[in-house]
Amino acid sequence: SQQGEEDPQALSIQEGENATMNCSYKTSINNLQWYRQNSGRGLVHLILIRSNEREKHSGRLRVTLDTSKKSSSLLITASRAADTASYFCATEDTGRRALTFGSGTRLQVQP
Amino acid sequence: DGGITQSPKYLFRKEGQNVTLSCEQNLNHDAMYWYRQDPGQGLRLIYYSQIVNDFQKGDIAEGYSVSREKKESFPLTVTSAQKNPTAFYLCASTSGTSLGETQYFGPGTRLLVL
Numbered sequence: 603s604q605q606g607e608e609d610p611q612a613l614s615i616q617e618g619e620n621a622t623m624n625c626s627y628k629t630s631i632n633n634l635q636w637y638r639q640n641s642g643r644g645l646v647h648l649i650l651i652r653s654n655e656r657e658k659h660s661g662r663l664r665v666t667l668d669t670s671k672k673s674s675s676l677l678i679t680a681s682r683a684a685d686t687a688s689y690f691c692a693t694e695d696t697g698r699r700a701l702t703f704g705s706g707t708r709l710q711v712q713p
Numbered sequence: 714d715g716g717i718t719q720s721p722k723y724l725f726r727k728e729g730q731n732v733t734l735s736c737e738q739n740l741n742h743d744a745m746y747w748y749r750q751d752p753g754q755g756l757r758l759i760y761y762s763q764i765v766n767d768f769q770k771g772d773i774a775e776g777y778s779v780s781r782e783k784k785e786s787f788p789l790t791v792t793s794a795q796k797n798p799t800a801f802y803l804c805a806s807t808s809g810t811s812l813g814e815t816q817y818f819g820p821g822t823r824l825l826v827l
Contacts (some may be wrong), residue, residue, distance in 0.1 A: 633813040644803055644818030652813060690755055694812060699763060703756040703814060
């Protein structure tokens with residue numbers, strides 16, 4: 603099962619613009635994480651937000667979490683061509699010690 | 714150089730054949746995971762192991778088997794019962810000591826059916 607559904611499925615922007623991706627999930631969670639995947643590669647961890655946190659920043663990344671709506675957003679500011687990748691949210695459910703991934707957003711940043 | 718290695722990078726399976734994908738980590742992590750990724754999709758959990766000699770089924774375990782005889786190794790066998798095995802397989806690990814840990818991923822193995 604895929605816990606998270608991400609929106610949009612694909613996003614194309616110009617360099618310098620901001621990119622916003624959204625993730626919705628279904629069950630109670632301990633935390634929510636965002637990962638990045640370059641084409642044909644493994645995933646790389648970007649940022650984690652715990653269920654008792656509402657917002658977190660890391661460099662050009664800003665993540666929000668609304669547990670009442672079971673949703674999260676990832677904002678990448680001042681995007682660069684090198685940000686082109688797929689981005690996935692993943693939740694660690696209260697019921698098991700494993701992540702459940704969303705379907706991903708494919709981001710294309712045009713130089 | 715610490716990390717997770719997966720081999721081979723590409724693997725071809727014939728009809729009715731079992732194949733084994735290798736995953737090794739030198740991060741001294743207790744927990745290891747196997748995921749399947751289909752084109753344009755997210756990752757789905759196949760099996761995971763929190764400790765040596767113990768593992769649990771994930772969401773799509775049918776047609777797969779695993780073993781965890783050593784802390785650093787978590788091989789995945791794709792059996793002939795898996796009728797649609799063509800996918801990208803990713804292995805990951807965490808230290809397993811607490812909630813909210815980063816998963817470290819290997820580079821993946823792409824399995825194709827001949």
